[in-house]
Amino acid sequence: MAESVKDVARLAGVSVGTVSNVLNHPDKVAEATVARVQEAIEKLGFVRNDVARQLRAGNSRAIGLLILDVRNPFFTDLARGAEARAAELGHAVLLANSDESSAREADYLDLFEQQRIRGLLISPVGDITGRLHRLRDRGIRSVLVDRPSSDIAFGSVFVDDVAGGEIAVRHLLEIGRRRIAFVGGSLAIRQVSDRLTGARAAVAEHAGASLEVVETAALTVDEGAKAAHALLTRPPADRPDAVFAANDLLAIGMLQVLAGSGDVTIPDDIALVGYDDIDFASAAIVPLSSIRQPAALIGATAVELLLTRTGEAAVVGRASEPTRAVRFQPELVARASTGVR
CATH class of the missing domain: 3.40.50.2300 (Response regulator)
Incomplete structure (x- = not known):
């Protein structure tokens, strides 16, 4: 392997400056010269040191x-x-x-x-x-x-996550749900807190509607499954009738547990909305409603x-x-x- 650009220049019969131009500004060098330098680079196995160049x-x-x-x-x-x-x-x-x-x-x-x-x-x-x-x-x-x-x-x-949270919960309210749970965390993550802000704004517009916040340790399928298991320990009358999950991974984790429990039917007992509209959302065992981001x-x-x-x-x-x-x-x-x- 060549030690430096000088080796390439010597073999190609050009100046070090010309080799530099071939590497960084090939449009400034004649095609025949570019070809000769590239041939020398290939023959020597030269790999330029980008870190040194950046410094x-x-x-x-x-x-x-x-x-x-x-x-x-x-x-x-x-x-x-x-x-x-x-x-x-x-x-x-x-x-x-x-x-x-x-x-x-x-x-x-x-x-x-x-x-x-x-x-x-x-x-x-x-x-x-x-x-x-x-x-x-x-x-x-x-x-x-x-x-x-x-x-x-x-x-x-x-994406306007406050608006996204409002849209998600407004949809749940429009289909008649009133006991809504927001599942997501950490709330220190701005996207999560903004989606919760939007959810709260939508609930505040409907008399008789409530919003329970279930904070999770992470935004993962496993954490969604844990949240669902926690809901299933509660009597049916104490469960929410809808869940807005802060992302689709949480929603899919919840969906897998709730739909497989034999105790809950989606969406009859609990309607579910996620966020992001990832590819897996439409392919879930119950296709998942979601807020799409580009x-x-x-x-x-x-x-x-x-x-x-x-x-x-x-x-x-x-x-x-x-x-x-x-x-x-x-x-x-x-x-x-x-x-x-």
Whole structure:
């Protein structure tokens, strides 16, 4: 393997500067020269040291994407959308999973800062405004994904989760349900608390309706199953007649346990609405009503917004004055879990 660019330049019979241009700006080099340099690279097995190059240049083509839970298909779709758009614009996405852990999130932020990434897309566990300001001072811009930002220093791309919570619970109220449970947590996660805020607003509009909050340790199928088992220990008269789950994974976990219990019929005894409309929602044993988010579009838009904020508006094709926030509207997809067939 070649030790440096000098070996490639020597074999190709060109200057080190020409090799650098072939690696970074091939459009500035004659095709015949590009071919000769690439042949030398292949023959020598040369792999350029991107870390060293970034330290010299002070920037990177890598965009960090830090999400809450890589197991959640919503975030998988979001990451795919971000990766596809970044590739079109000449960048790469480095995916990291906080697993809803503040400590793990902090470790990845340290790593991204050390690597001098081009910018950061993040769905944070809690309030990390101070840390994002520190990254900004180091030249690393941030865009929040799947949640809004109250700080004008950061961009954000998100769905209106308060509206989503209202839509979900309003649907349950419209089909005649009055004892509604909100299942989700941690409430420190902004998306969860916003969906709960919307749910409370919808219930407040209906006399006689109530909202019980069942906080979970995580937003997973297992936690949904635990919540369902807890409901089944209660007498039927003390159970809710509807559940709004903070995401589809929780809803699917609840659905599996409740529908398999032999004690509850979905939706006759308990109607159920999830959030995200992941692929599994329509394929569940009882097709799940859910609030749809455009996950891939959120990821792609976040990449575009980040690059405009790092001075690459011309590459993205957007205005040079960066938009601070992009908000999408949620949509109800009603299925059999709320009686729609």
